Amino acid sequence: xxxxxxxxxxxxxxxxxxxxxxxxxxxxxxxxxxxxxxxxxxxxxxxxxxxxxxxxxxxxxxxxxxxxxxxxxxxxxxxxxxxxxxxxxxxxxxxxxxxxxxxxxxxxxxxxxxxxxxxxxxxxxxxxxxxxxxxxxxxxxxxxxxxxxxxxxxxxxxxxxxxxxxxxxxxxxxxxxxxxxxxxxxxxxxxxxxxxxxxxxxxxxxxxxxxxxxxxxxxxxxxxxxxxxxxxxxxxx
Amino acid sequence: xxxxxxxxxxxxxxxxxxxxxxxxxxxxxxxxxxxxxxxxxxxxxxxxxxxxxxxxxxxxxxxxxxxxxxxxxxxxxxxxxxxxxxxxxxxxxxxxxxxxxxxxxxxxxxxxxxxxxxxxxxxxxxxxxxxxxxxxxxxxxxxxxxxxxxxxxxxxxxxxxxxxxxxxxxxxxxxxxxxxxxxxxxxxxxxxxxxxxxxxxxxxxxxxxxxxxxxxxxxxxxxxxxxxxxxxxxxxxxxxxxxxxxxxxxxxxxxxxxxxxxxxxxxxxxxxxxxxxxxxxxxxxxxxxxxxxxxxxxxxxxxxxxxxxxxxxxxxxxxxxxxxxxxxxxxxxxxxxxxxxxxxxxxxxxxxxxxxxxxxxxxxxxxxxxxxxxxxxxxxxxxxxxxxxxxxxxxxxxxxxxxxxxxxxxxxxxxxxxxxxxxxxxxxxxxxxxxxxxxxxxxxxxxxxxxxxxxxxxxxxxxxxxxxxxxxxxxxxxxxxxxxxxxxxxxxxxxxxxxxxxxxxxxxxxxxxxxxxxxxxxxxxxxxxxxxxxxxxxxxxxxxxxxxxxxxxxxxxxxxxxxxxxxxxxxxxxxxxxxxxxxxxxxxxxxxxxxxxxxxxxxxxxxxxxxxxxxxxx
Numbered sequence: 139x140x141x142x143x144x145x146x147x148x149x150x151x152x153x154x155x156x157x158x159x160x161x162x163x164x165x166x167x168x169x170x171x172x173x174x175x176x177x178x179x180x181x182x183x184x185x186x187x188x189x190x191x192x193x194x195x196x197x198x199x200x201x202x203x204x205x206x207x208x209x210x211x212x213x214x215x216x217x218x219x220x221x222x223x224x225x226x227x228x229x230x231x232x233x234x235x236x237x238x239x240x241x242x243x244x245x246x247x248x249x250x251x252x253x254x255x256x257x258x259x260x261x262x263x264x265x266x267x268x269x270x271x272x273x274x275x276x277x278x279x280x281x282x283x284x285x286x287x288x289x290x291x292x293x294x295x296x297x298x299x300x301x302x303x304x305x306x307x308x309x310x311x312x313x314x315x316x317x318x319x320x321x322x323x324x325x326x327x328x329x330x331x332x333x334x335x336x337x338x339x340x341x342x343x344x345x346x347x348x349x350x351x352x353x354x355x356x357x358x359x360x361x362x363x364x365x366x367x368x369x370x371x372x373x374x375x
Numbered sequence: 376x377x378x379x380x381x382x383x384x385x386x387x388x389x390x391x392x393x394x395x396x397x398x399x400x401x402x403x404x405x406x407x408x409x410x411x412x413x414x415x416x417x418x419x420x421x422x423x424x425x426x427x428x429x430x431x432x433x434x435x436x437x438x439x440x441x442x443x444x445x446x447x448x449x450x451x452x453x454x455x456x457x458x459x460x461x462x463x464x465x466x467x468x469x470x471x472x473x474x475x476x477x478x479x480x481x482x483x484x485x486x487x488x489x490x491x492x493x494x495x496x497x498x499x500x501x502x503x504x505x506x507x508x509x510x511x512x513x514x515x516x517x518x519x520x521x522x523x524x525x526x527x528x529x530x531x532x533x534x535x536x537x538x539x540x541x542x543x544x545x546x547x548x549x550x551x552x553x554x555x556x557x558x559x560x561x562x563x564x565x566x567x568x569x570x571x572x573x574x575x576x577x578x579x580x581x582x583x584x585x586x587x588x589x590x591x592x593x594x595x596x597x598x599x600x601x602x603x604x605x606x607x608x609x610x611x612x613x614x615x616x617x618x619x620x621x622x623x624x625x626x627x628x629x630x631x632x633x634x635x636x637x638x639x640x641x642x643x644x645x646x647x648x649x650x651x652x653x654x655x656x657x658x659x660x661x662x663x664x665x666x667x668x669x670x671x672x673x674x675x676x677x678x679x680x681x682x683x684x685x686x687x688x689x690x691x692x693x694x695x696x697x698x699x700x701x702x703x704x705x706x707x708x709x710x711x712x713x714x715x716x717x718x719x720x721x722x723x724x725x726x727x728x729x730x731x732x733x734x735x736x737x738x739x740x741x742x743x744x745x746x747x748x749x750x751x752x753x754x755x756x757x758x759x760x761x762x763x764x765x766x767x768x769x770x771x772x773x774x775x776x777x778x779x780x781x782x783x784x785x786x787x788x789x790x791x792x793x794x795x796x797x798x799x800x801x802x803x804x805x806x807x808x809x810x811x812x813x814x815x816x817x818x819x820x821x822x823x824x825x826x827x828x829x830x831x832x833x834x835x836x837x838x839x840x841x842x843x844x845x846x847x848x849x850x851x852x853x854x855x856x857x858x859x860x861x862x863x864x865x866x867x868x869x870x871x872x873x874x875x876x877x878x879x880x881x882x883x884x885x886x887x888x889x890x891x892x893x894x895x896x897x898x899x900x901x902x903x904x905x906x907x908x909x910x911x912x913x914x915x916x917x918x919x920x921x922x923x924x925x926x927x928x929x930x931x932x933x934x935x936x937x938x939x940x941x942x943x944x945x946x947x948x949x950x951x952x953x954x955x956x957x958x959x960x961x962x963x964x965x966x967x968x969x970x971x972x973x974x975x976x977x978x979x980x981x982x983x984x985x986x987x988x989x990x991x992x993x
Contacts, residue, residue: 219410219411219412219482220411220412222406222410223407223408336476336477337479338386338479340382341382344381344382346380347381347382350380350411357413358413358477361413361414361415
């Protein structure tokens with residue numbers, strides 16, 4: 139099977155290293171500046187040498203401008219192994235009260251959250267964990283947007299980070315032009331993707347479990363579709 | 376910040392040994408140090424001759440374990456652990472592991488394995504308990520369905536207790552036992568049970584010792600015998616009898632004896648049907664009558680299986696039925712052709728001799744003639760007699776032997792001295808291939824006529840075998856020729872082609888190798904037993920094997936034998952001809968696992984005899 143090199147033509151590939159040094163100049167003093175100052179790996183770093191960090195968060199809803207982050211899970215990995223040792227998990231007390239609907243999804247209750255700190259208190263720690271890492275998520279839009287909103291609110295400046303999106307990788311790996319496609323494009327939900335690689339079923343909607351889920355999915359995807367010796371700039375977005 | 380990797384911990388704790396130690400608080404810390412790897416099908420996890428410092432847990436997928444010689448040892452799948460052998464041996468790995476499906480592995484660092492192994496007995500027990508022991512436990516739990524298990528011991532009692540007062544003498548006791556036709560007598564003092572006397576006690580402790588008949592019964596009784604309560608299960612009585620080697624157990628209710636259960640009572644309970652069948656066989660005066668009974672045999676067989684009789688009971692019953700057919704036919708033949716001109720002994724060979732027959736067997740038999748035999752004078756008589764018997768055995772469902780090992784073949788109808796010479800030749804100049812064909816002769820039982828001829832021949836065989844170590848080497852080589860279908864976990868190692876392509880042969884690959892192994896050891900220790908389980912007892916007593924290993928063989932035989940018997944029962948019910956081929960797809964996962972463990976024992980024991988009887992000869 140030929141290895142997937144993602145779509146972007148060379149000139150469109152992001153140079154996160156260059157952008158990080160720009161933002162390090164602009165960002166206000168404090169944890170966010172330090173995060174940017176820690177820098178980013180060079181775009182010609184091989185995928186197999188890239189420090190990766192799978193991330194997932196649970197929120198009170200789907201609208202980044204309205205809803206809030208209530209938990210966040212992280213787990214470090216490389217293309218070969220996932221290290222539970224570096225796993226981290228936070229809960230954050232939302233400003234507004236939880237609605238019943240979201241409680242049934244993530245099963246985090248009011249009492250648990252009542253004892254948790256506010257997001258601004260933990261975002262400092264999260265930034266330390268994120269420093270110098272390429273983030274792995276399933277569906278970049280949610281995580282990126284929620285963290286950016288939170289950062290704006292707390293530090294008054296946006297938080298950006300390079301991402302490997304397992305959903306996007308899967309979309310490209312399973313993509314077939316319409317004339318070859320009978321029926322629909324396969325589902326890109328995390329669980330459906332995992333099943334394609336015979337990964338076990340996990341209970342969804344716990345930030346740390348979901349982070350672990352996408353970490354495992356990425357390993358499977360790398361072994362099938364990506365070239366570990368290729369430059370990370372081919373894959374990160 | 377306390378991070379709980381719930382998903383990982385829960386997955387571990389669904390499988391042994393973690394399910395047993397789920398409350399160990401260290402597990403959470405251990406989980407934090409786990410690394411996870413996704414390994415695609417066909418990749419090495421532990422490459423040949425590479426050291427290993429990880430305990431692997433298969434979260435999903437499947438692997439195969441290969442020996443140093445790159446031979447498949449077994450397959451493992453979800454929930455199984457591997458790598459611990461090498462961790463217990465300081466990282467040296469003698470086996471290699473390769474994925475055969477895309478797999479997700481949890482890698483537990485060696486130090487956690489060793490820590491738990493040292494600190495947690497349940498954990499270390501799991502790894503120490505050899506597969507053999509797990510198998511034993513599996514067997515015990517499987518027995519929970521057995522009818523004896525669910526029937527109370529009281530249901531086996533056939534008469535009120537027969538007892539004598541402690542003041543009685545030996546003569547009175549014997550008189551009471553004779554009057555009531557019992558083989559045991561309870562001894563009481565003021566209605567309180569204090570001892571038991573059996574036929575055997577009278578024989579060994581009184582008569583053989585030359586005691587005076589007026590001696591008090593208390594001299595020879597067994598004091599404080601093992602007793603059971605009326606509410607206990609019959610199966611417990613069986614276990615106690617086997618454990619303590621006793622044949623009678625007094626049953627008490629509210630402390631007072633209400634009867635005695637003997638081994639005979641239990642056997643009768645289990646093989647009710649076959650006893651009637653045998654007495655029916657002896658009543659027949661015509662071939663037609665015998666044929667009509669033979670048609671009932673499948674019914675008797677399935678009844679025994681339904682009654683949850685074990686393989687030993689079934690083998691015993693089926694062999695006795697086979698023997699009864701042969702005996703009755705020989706009696707009828709002697710009526711037809713006249714009394715024999717010289718003594719002879721009709722001998723059963725192979726499974727019938729070992730009393731391990733199942734429903735479907737060819738006839739394997741032979742004839743030992745007295746040395747007074749003169750071919751010119753007596754040849755015709757024995758030819759006619761054996762022809763008639765073997766042909767009619769065929770009519771009764773015992774197919775003619777495809778290898779022509781039958782008394783009707785003049786080659787296998789010889790005077791004792793010729794037989795002795797034959798065996799000396801086989802034993803002194805063994806050729807492995809030739810022995811393979813002849814091994815059936817090493818299980819030899821006289822079933823009719825002058826059985827002393829068979830006894831003498833067996834003695835000769837044992838003496839010769841013990842004296843010639845090269846013979847044991849060749850027998851051991853034979854026993855290693857048929858390999859168990861190991862590694863059939865997901866992709867079975869299947870036999871044959873065509874109709875049999877989805878199956879493997881339980882007799883060829885499991886039962887026969889065990890019988891062969893046991894026969895070699897039995898010959899080595901000069902056992903005069905023929906039955907495989909009885910041979911195993913002798914082997915154990917002789918200390919030929921490491922402790923527990925002899926019993927493992929018995930368990931493996933029972934396990935494989937049981938699957939075979941159930942399979943044959945299913946075949947009968949589906950109106951097919953029963954055979955020894957089993958389709959693994961029709962087995963339960965428990966049966967598969969037990970079989971795998973049993974086959975594992977067989978291959979280990981095959982390895983062992985290879986070394987035990989290693990000879991110089993090529």
